Amino acid sequence: MDCEDGIFILLFLLVLTILTGFSRQIYKYGKIVAFDEMISRLEKGNRLKKKWEKIEKDQREEQEKRLNDYLNDEREKEKLWLTKLMNKYEDRLDKAAINEQKLKAELEKKDAIVQKYKSEAEELRRQFRQSEEHLECELQEIVDDLICQEKRRRDEIQAERDEEEFDKLDEVSEDFDDQCEMVHVSENIEI
Structure with a gap:
């Protein structure tokens, strides 16, 4: 490194320092201007x-x-209008009260009809339950009869089978008896 390089570096640092100082001043001035604008x-x-x-x-x-x-001009008009309106609504309220009484009477009639139908429905349910119980009893009797008939039929079939087996056993026993007699006779002959 020679003198020229050293001088060049010193000049560069000097320029950099001056620019840094200016930039700080410019920044401060910019802030001041901005504050002034804001205040204005x-x-x-x-x-x-x-x-x-x-x-x-x-x-x-x-x-x-x-x-x-x-309001001062319209107040009188409004008073007249309100009195007419009140009269109109009073008439409507009277009509509504009359209609309400009619509706209550109709409702009571309908309630009576509903109670009548409820009692009839309850009676029909009771009769249905009784008929259902009766039908269940009859059905049980029919089932019991069918079971008894099936048992009798099975017993008859079993009796027929037993009789056939008895007949077979009789035949077998007769054959056996015959064979035994033949054997007995043959033994007697030999003796």
Whole structure:
């Protein structure tokens, strides 16, 4: 590294330091300008807000004055209209009360009819249960009869089989007796 390189490095560092200082000053100045702009905008906004509040207040007062005038003029009209309306609704309420009484009477009649049908349905259920029990008894008797008939039929079939077996046994025993006699006779002959 020679002198020129050292000088070049020193110059570079000097330029870098100067630029850093300037950039800090520019940054500070930019902040100050931004704060000034913000403050001026806030002041302008406050002035506009005060103007707007004054305009709103004036409009509100004017509207209230017009509304009071209108209400004073319309109050009498509304009183007449309300009395007519009240009379109309009183008539409707009277009609509704009459209709309600009619509906209550009809409801009582329908309740009586429903109770009548309920009692008839209960009677029909009772009769159905009785007939069902009777049918169950008859069905059980029929089943018992069928079982007895089946037992008798089986007993008859068994008796026939037993008789056939008895006959076979008789034949076998007769054959055996015959053979025994033949053997006995042959023994007697030999003796």
